[in-house]
Amino acid sequence: MRRAKVAYAGAIHGAVEKDGRLQLNDGRIVEEQAVVWLPPFEPKTVFALGLNYADHAAELSFKAPEEPLVFLKGPNTFIGHRGQTRRPADVEYMHYECELAVVIGRPARNVKREEAYEYVSGYTIANDYAIRDYLENYYRPNLRVKNRDTCTPIGPWFVDKKDIPDPMNLSLKTYVNGEVTQEGNTKDMVFDIPYLIEYLSSFMTLNEGDVILTGTPKGSVDTKVGDEVITEIEGIGRLINTIVGDDLFGIGPVPQEEASKQTT
Structure with missing residues (x-):
């Protein structure tokens, strides 16, 4: 369902x-x-994977990590289907990332990989935008890059686990203004879903409503104000999103009449 x-x-x-x-x-x-x-549910703790597709790592001139590169995302990043994502006027490169989002269904601690799917409730799509201007290295890549308000559309559907028999063989596509710009398959993850659940639960408890964003394949393209971006995952749906400018968020140059008041 x-x-x-x-x-x-x-x-x-x-x-x-x-x-x-x-x-x-x-x-x-x-x-x-x-x-x-x-958003189809309220995300709790959200774990995001960096460089979890080798081709995307190479695209960024990095090697695929030998251990999962994980960071956390704050709640203000998430918006729903057909939402608007702000592109700050002062950034040079902001790209989408089509990602399979894995939703945890019950507390998980010290889970073995062969039992990992027992702790999954379902899946959705995330488009985890990155502001590439601030990407530095493995150790400082992600706070200003990945934790921007409105920069992670999620949805539109939450799909029950039973309706996705093999989450490790799903095609992913991204379209910008109707043109396919990214294609991949979840089978190409460096660290698969069972590995990630085993890894994370080995040192902390995963709880119901926690989410694992599993990374994106190659095909990152800069997006501009006005672009319509569709991220699509086989069996889950199509997540539509529009890039907008600072003006829609009340951010921008001070109007001339206000500037004159401030200088008198």
Whole structure:
């Protein structure tokens, strides 16, 4: 089953897909364009993998890591399907990253890889934008690069684990303004899902609602204000997002009349 969370008619609803439309939990059927899409669940601790596809590591002139390169993401980074992501005016290179997001379904501690999927509740899509200007090295790559407000669209669907029989063989694609710019497959991860669950749970407890963002393949392209970016994963769906400028966030040059007031 594919489930979503949306805002409609002044309230927040759970919803499921029904014949190309949405059926709200109260039974109403509405068009997908009539709602505001929210992240399909509330992410708790979010673990993001850096350089988990060897071809993407090479694209950034790095070697694939010998141990998972993991960092955490704050809650303000997440927005829903059809949301707007801010590109700061002073950055030179900001690219998307289509990623399979693995959602933990129950507490996990010291899990063995052969039992790892027992702790997964389902999957969704994440588009984890990176501001490349601040990428330095293995040790300082990710706070200003990866923890920007609005820079991680997620959704549109949460898909139950049982509906994705082999998450380690899913095609990934990204489209910018309708053109395919990134293609890959989850089978090419350096560290697969069972390994990551075993690794993380070996030194900390994973809890229900925690999320593992599993990295992205090669094909990173700079995005500009006005671009529509679609990240797609086989069996899960298509996550649509638009790049917008500072002005929509109330950030920009001080209007001339205000500037004159400040100097008098």
